Amino acid sequence: MLPALQKDKKEYVIASAICVALALAFALGIYAFRGAIFGRTEVAAPLPETPTTPVYRHPLTGARVEAPVETLPQVYAVMIDDSVDAWPQSGIDDAFMVIEAPVEAGIPRLEAFFYQGTDVPKIGPVRSARPYFVDWAYELDAMYVHVGGSDQALDLIGSNGTFDLNQFWNGDYFWRSTDRFAPHNVYTSTELLGEALANAQERERAPERLYGAWMFVDAVSERPEQGADIMIDSVSATYRVDWKYDETNGRYQRFKAGLPDTTLEGDDVWADNIAVVVTSVTVVDNVGRRAVVTVGEGQGYVFQDGRVIEATWKKLSTGERLRFYDATGKEIAMVAGSTWIHVVPSEDYVVIKAPTPDESALDVRDDDAIEAF
Template sequence: MKKKVLIYIILILVIIAVTLVATYYFIFGKNNVVWKNEALPAAPVFESVLDGTNVSSTELINPQVIGVMVDNHPDARPQSGLAQAKIVYEAPAEGGITRFLAIFDANQNIEKIGPVRSARPYFVDLLEEYSGMYMHCGGSPDGLQKIIDDKVFDLNEMYRGSYFWRDENKIAPHNLYTNSELWNKALEKNSSKLVSFSSGWQFGVLSTSTADPVQNIQILYSPDYAVSWTYDQNLKLYTRYLNDVPHTIDGTTLVADDVIVQYVKTRILDDYGRREMTTSGEGDLRLLRDGKMFKGVWKKINNRTRFYDATGSELNLKSGHIWIQLVPNDLQIKIST
């Protein structure tokens, strides 16, 4: 008799337990239960229109842009900030030297950028594609006039010196620097003068059926400015050399995910060797990515330079650091496979 009572009690307890589990399941729903064979939803992925890299929120997709003129005189090296730049343009200035326009996302935290140097009209033209703030120290007459005529939001150290400083350990004039803390102070006071950037390039995979395997290119801007890019199979990046020596900053060689050679019409304007470089219209280009070289054309459409293959389709860039070499049309580059 006692055994039967015990069995009844156990059955009743089992029924109660099953009822409670079923009740919880139907009241709170299946969505609150994580089953072993169910995958969790993937976190959303956002990409910056500036360089195609992942960002943490939608607010960072369309950044405000800062452009800084950076010196490449021998006394200016090693420079600061070039390794952190999202995009770098290099073009010849006077006397056979080259100069950089370093493009940054205004949200970046950069401790030191420079040495900062003077404006040229073709660099102003490139900066205007980003509707960005232009940081420089003086400029050629044409460059300064273009800033005025085009109403470019700029910080010229000659008039707004509080946004720059001099490094006493280097020789003037190759010792002027700025950083993100200073440009943010300028943005706080002039927030209405800068708009978010939205006209990004295309990023993604690219068919290699029309590409040539190229491991190295050399651009001889002048006898003292031989710029080379060599593809590193291990890093899957291009490493930069200047006069056959790695171009290093703080012991680290500069690298790029994409190297673009943009051929432009060029002519000398005066006895100082100032140049006119035509960055409007269209011209030939070479795109290096993933150890391959793609031939195509660049076209400036609606104030934005874009890159196309031989069929007229826009070329996809690889997300990451982008270097653009502006090269005179009559300058030959050396290519090694």
């Protein structure tokens, strides 16, 4: 080909490419301009969201369940003798919650909480009612199970509508053991309490259950190498309680008078949470009966996962749940499982035997805390 023709063809190709590029740029400019005017812009399609599985919990233990609990289970609040003559007891290792508070002479008494549907064949020895224990049963709409009681307690039961099961008038739901002497030999079971509940429901004497749930979390997977042990002092060394943290399972084992607390059936007593309520405890008569302030707020502690949380306890009214709050005002979520609450007249009764209190101990888990049901 002649040099002149080759030059002309090359210039033609370059010119054509430039024209195509200009046309494309012009078209893109027009498209962008129209999008700006008419609000038509192309956006990337959103990535599909990963579906989250909802977490449902039992309203009393915080254990994970497959579906929401539609009907609140009936609670049984059983008064348990804790004098030396009543040792060893039965059933306290199966309670989802126990409240321990002093009665006459400063001797502790227990209120063990169970719920409908559990199988506990022997609970006791069952003892008499006291008004402050009535308050704690009332907040859970519980059937309050006891053998008689102080005049103040019986008057309160009659006046506030407590769902009452007094052995004096309902002996069919209790039995007396022949291997112990009275009054340390009365027992019941969840099966018998279930029969009492069914009987009350037939007669429309069982109150509606409206109690609230605590916040719950799962136990942490990373536990401290050395968790806090707790000693709760009492009227004498005989009734002194130690809770020793076991880092292998993240739970606390109960000791009384320096020895493992073991039930009549040979089972050790454990808890997932230990809580302390510091409140006013006064002697009100010459028998030595106590008055315990249950409504209000005050100093407290919560021990869980080897950690210590300085807390404030609050119970706003007789019908409201007793709850615990951290230094920021957030409700402290309980580790799913069982809780043991000590009621003491002074913080001097609480001896922490290890790491110092850590107000931020639960911060890493606050986002995971959910209210049951």
